[in-house]
Amino acid sequence: MSYLVKAAFAASGLLGLAACEESVEIYSDATPAETSCLSAVAAETNFGSVTLLGSEETTAGTNVMVSVGEENASWQCLITEDGAIAQVLNPDGESVSLTNP
Numbered sequence: 001m002s003y004l005v006k007a008a009f010a011a012s013g014l015l016g017l018a019a020c021e022e023s024v025e026i027y028s029d030a031t032p033a034e035t036s037c038l039s040a041v042a043a044e045t046n047f048g049s050v051t052l053l054g055s056e057e058t059t060a061g062t063n064v065m066v067s068v069g070e071e072n073a074s075w076q077c078l079i080t081e082d083g084a085i086a087q088v089l090n091p092d093g094e095s096v097s098l099t100n101p
Contacts, residue, residue, distance in 0.1 A: 030052060034064050052066055075090060
């Protein structure tokens with residue numbers, strides 16, 4: 001089961017993004033790290049179609065993979081154990097400085 005990203009944005013304190021009319025699939029069993037990445041990438045790309053591809057635990061934190069848009073551009077996030085976004089990589093593998101952290 002999924003719900004609109006508006007709920008995730010409100011829960012994560014990104015209330016300014018809640019006005020986005022497009023939906024982002026966030027699964028009810030998504031971890032906080034997955035939700036954080038989905039929200040960050042949606043905000044960074046200003047694109048409402050962001051899909052969770054998966055995640056894996058690493059020694060550095062949780063590596064989360066998401067897909068953006070119709071072209072399924074792959075983005076990645078590294079989320080630390082305390083929930084902070086340590087790094088976001090765009091489809092070119094370049095680190096992105098978040099405009100809406």
